[in-house]
Amino acid sequence: xxxxxxxxxxxxxxxxxxxxxxxxxxxxxxxxxxxxxxxxxxxxxxxxxxxxxxxxxxxxxxxxxxxxxxxxxxxxxxxxxxxxxxxxxxxxxxxxxxxxxxxxxxxxxxxxxxxxxxxxxxxxxxxxxxxxxxxxxxxxxxxxxxxxxxxxxxxxxxxxxxxxxxxxxxxxxxxxxxxxxxxxxxxxxxxxxxxxxxxxxxxxxxxxxxxxxxxxxxxxxxxxxxxxxxxxxxxxxxxxxxxxxxxxxxxxxxxxxxxxxx
Amino acid sequence: xxxxxxxxxxxxxxxxxxxxxxxxxxxxxxxxxxxxxxxxxxxxxxxxxxxxxxxxxxxxxxxxxxxxxxxxxxxxxxxxxxxxxxxxxxxxxxxxxxxxxxxxxxxxxxxxxxxxxxxxxxxxxxxxxxxxxxxxxxxxxxxxxxxxxxxxxxxxxxxxxxxxxxxxxxxxxxxxxxxxxxxxxxxxxxxxxxxxxxxxxxxxxxxxxxxxxxxxxxxxxxxxxxxxxxxxxxxxxxxxxxxxxxxxxx
Numbered sequence: 012x013x014x015x016x017x018x019x020x021x022x023x024x025x026x027x028x029x030x031x032x033x034x035x036x037x038x039x040x041x042x043x044x045x046x047x048x049x050x051x052x053x054x055x056x057x058x059x060x061x062x063x064x065x066x067x068x069x070x071x072x073x074x075x076x077x078x079x080x081x082x083x084x085x086x087x088x089x090x091x092x093x094x095x096x097x098x099x100x101x102x103x104x105x106x107x108x109x110x111x112x113x114x115x116x117x118x119x120x121x122x123x124x125x126x127x128x129x130x131x132x133x134x135x136x137x138x139x140x141x142x143x144x145x146x147x148x149x150x151x152x153x154x155x156x157x158x159x160x161x162x163x164x165x166x167x168x169x170x171x172x173x174x175x176x177x178x179x180x181x182x183x184x185x186x187x188x189x190x191x192x193x194x195x196x197x198x199x200x201x202x203x204x205x206x207x208x209x210x211x212x213x214x215x216x217x218x219x220x221x222x223x224x225x226x227x228x229x230x231x232x233x234x235x236x237x238x239x240x241x242x243x244x245x246x247x248x249x250x251x252x253x254x255x256x257x258x259x260x261x262x263x264x265x266x267x268x269x270x271x272x273x
Numbered sequence: 274x275x276x277x278x279x280x281x282x283x284x285x286x287x288x289x290x291x292x293x294x295x296x297x298x299x300x301x302x303x304x305x306x307x308x309x310x311x312x313x314x315x316x317x318x319x320x321x322x323x324x325x326x327x328x329x330x331x332x333x334x335x336x337x338x339x340x341x342x343x344x345x346x347x348x349x350x351x352x353x354x355x356x357x358x359x360x361x362x363x364x365x366x367x368x369x370x371x372x373x374x375x376x377x378x379x380x381x382x383x384x385x386x387x388x389x390x391x392x393x394x395x396x397x398x399x400x401x402x403x404x405x406x407x408x409x410x411x412x413x414x415x416x417x418x419x420x421x422x423x424x425x426x427x428x429x430x431x432x433x434x435x436x437x438x439x440x441x442x443x444x445x446x447x448x449x450x451x452x453x454x455x456x457x458x459x460x461x462x463x464x465x466x467x468x469x470x471x472x473x474x475x476x477x478x479x480x481x482x483x484x485x486x487x488x489x490x491x492x493x494x495x496x497x498x499x500x501x502x503x504x505x506x507x508x509x510x511x512x513x514x515x516x517x518x519x520x521x522x523x
Contacts, residue, residue, distance in 0.1 A: 014384055021381040023366065032369045032410075080486045096365035100426065103331050103359035103436075104382040273333055 015052035018106050022114020030084050031121045038165060040126055043076040047133050062141050063234055069137070070230045073130045074157070081123045081161045082185050086178040088115040101270075109264040114258060116169050123161050127154060148239035153229040156245075159252035160227035164189055166259035167222075175265040183205060193225045222255040276345075278434050278465045279307035279330065284339035286325050286489075299325040301489040302339070307467055307482075309433075312460050314497075315469040316475040317486035320518060323469040327487070330467075331359060343434065354465075355383070358432035362439040364419035368412035371402055372422050375411065376429050383430040390429075397425040400455070416443050424455065435459060437468035441475065453479055456513055477501075477508040487516040 026091065030036050047069045072092075089112065092098040131154050139145040164185070171181040195202075203214035226248065229239075239245075286300040300322040307313045317323045321523070328334045329341050332348050346353040366375055373394060382392035391490065398404045401421040406414065411422060418444055427435060440456075441449040456466050456479050470476050476483060477497060484494040493515045497508065505509045 017384065018382055021378055025370070025378055028374070029367070029369050096361070096363065097367055098365075099331075099361055099380075100359060100365055100423075101334060101382075102333060103354060103357065103361075104379060105350050105354045106382050269335070273328055 014165075015110060018110045019114040019117060022111060023118035024087060024100070026115045027119025027122045027125075030119070031199075036080065036084070039076055039080055040129070043072055043130060044133060046072055047130065047137070047188075062138075062214070066138060066234045069134055071234065073127075073134065074228070074230070077123060077126060077130070077157070077161060078164065078186070078189065079128060081119065081164050082168050082182055082189070084122070085116070085119045085165045086172050086181045086185065088119065088266065089169065089172045090178045095127055098272060108267045108270075112169060112173070112264055112267050113260060116165055116263075119165050119169075120158075120162055123165070124158050127158055131157075132215075146236060146239065149229070149232055149237070149265075152239050152245055153233050156227040156229050156248060156252075159249050159256075160224050162256040163222045163227075163252055163259070166256040166263065170259045170263040170266065173263055173270055189224060192221055192223065193228065194207070196221060196223050196225045222252075225253060276309055277306040277344055278309050278311075279305075279313075279341070279467060280345075281326070281330075281341045282339055282381065284326065284329060284341055286322070286329060286334065287337040298489055300329075302485070303489075303491050304339075305484055305491060305494060306348045307465060309465055310460070310463050311481045312456060312466045312479050313468070314466060314474065314480035314483035315486070316471075316473070316483055316512060317469075320488075321486040322489040323486055324438060325489075327469065328434060331357070336479075349414060351454060354393045356430075356433040358427035358430060360423050360427040360435070360440055362442055364416070364423055366411050366419065366422060367377045367427070371408050371410055371439050372398060372414075372425070373407045376426060379426050380429050385430060393429055393431065397429055400428075401451070402426045417445060417448050420444055420448065421451075424452065428459075430454075432464065434465045434467065437466065437470075439470055440468055441470065441472055449475065473507075473509045473512055483508070485512060485515045492516065 089098075092101070092111075098111070102108065131150065135145060135150055167188070168181060168185045171185055172178065175181040175184065199214055199218040199221075203211050203218060204213060229240075232239075240248075282304055283299070284300055284303040286299050287296040288297045303326060315323050315326070324336070330338055330343060330348050332351070334356065335349060341348045343353045344356060368379075370378065372376060376394045376397060377390060380393065385393065395404075398407050401424050403418060403421055403425065406418065413420065424440070427437070435456075437456075440452050444452065453475060454500070456468070459466055460479075480497050482494070482496050483500065485492045493511070495503075500511050501508065504514055506514075
């Protein structure tokens with residue numbers, strides 16, 4: 012077990028190094044930081060109530076950019092290994108395809124976690140400087156929920172990367188699915204109630220099957236300074252997130268083990 | 274009698290036909306054994322099935338029928354690769370890593386302890402003369418340097434079996450000599466080397482035994498000297514006769 016874990020960690024280290032040595036990753040990271048800082052330091056029309064709007068825009072930027080980073084990085088990992096043929100000297104070592112997939116997924120998740128901490132730290136500093144208060148518990152919950160949501164996104168994208176031929180197709184599909192769930196996920200049940208059979212059943216099945224990533228979005232709580240959720244309830248949210256991540260990763264490993272490389 | 278390091282038994286590999294075509298048979302009922310301590314040359318023209326056979330040995334593809342084992346372990350098991358070093362024909366390494374980082378990463382996959390790994394990394398980089406460039410990313414390397422880092426990663430785990438796919442491809446004469454010296458050094462240490470090559474002069478010099486593949490079938494196999502005596506010519510001529518090549522006058 013320890014040997015498997017060590018190999019997965021070694022593979023994740025390479026994935027993290029790759030993400031941080033790619034210039035496009037830095038461009039997105041720096042752009043987000045600059046925009047967040049710029050927005051946070053502006054004082055529009057000397058309006059004291061503007062802080063809420065600024066927070067909303069900053070958090071939206073963080074969400075959008077991290078979603079882009081997570082999906083594009085994950086969609087690229089396995090296909091680029093196959094395309095550049097680096098997968099062959101790798102699989103010539105005593106490492107399984109499942110370990111390769113899990114290691115790379117872990118690497119992408121940890122890398123996005125580092126970016127997450129950077130963004131939210133800047134956000135926290137800006138908020139604290141303006142409002143002279145910092146809801147630490149809620150901020151921690153927001154970061155953890157967001158990171159768990161990214162775990163679902165990354166694992167789903169990895170599954171797509173071993174099924175779909177091109178990373179661009181996978182990126183488009185995953186982005187569409189995630190944004191679709193975020194916007195419409197919570198409304199599907201209501202929509203289903205207004206439909207006739209068998210469409211109603213189909214929509215209900217979809218509603219109960221999809222990972223409801225919208226419930227990980229705690230931005231409104233942060234913007235309006237609501238209290239943090241009870242930690243026991245919050246724990247259930249994290250378990251729900253990891254459950255879906257594990258399902259997608261298992262399916263990804265099964266698909267990758269059957270994939271013909273040559 | 275030394276044990277068989279590689280044992281291939283009635284190996285058959287078929288690729289699915291595209292667009293309703295019949296499946297392509299890349300390897301047809303191949304059986305051969307490579308003994309411990311041998312340097313074994315695996316020869317054949319392009320498309321003969323050499324790389325397909327190597328892919329089966331490394332577990333990249335599954336045989337359609339038959340079996341292949343390395344040190345008695347089915348080649349589909351990852352544990353079979355614990356004692357193998359593999360040098361692919363073309364350089365396929367992470368360009369964003371430095372030579373040191375690449376070797377350290379591969380050493381970790383072999384579960385080599387850190388202190389042992391560092392010594393092996395130093396020794397491997399010195400052997401392939403890349404010590405001066407160890408801190409540079411591989412994307413800055415020339416083709417020859419990339420081939421040499423390939424050799425370094427192939428020996429990082431001190432393998433008992435080295436599988437080399439066209440090891441001198443793209444190398445200058447000095448590089449080719451270096452590879453030859455490494456093969457001979459490994460042989461003197463009791464390692465087994467299984468390699469495919471088109472450089473028949475070199476194969477004749479370093480190999481103990483050779484096998485000649487053509488259109489997926491094993492056409493000839495035996496000790497180099499015995500084949501030379503049997504056909505009464507050099508290895509290149511033996512190769513051409515075995516595959517039935519007829520020279521067309523220009």
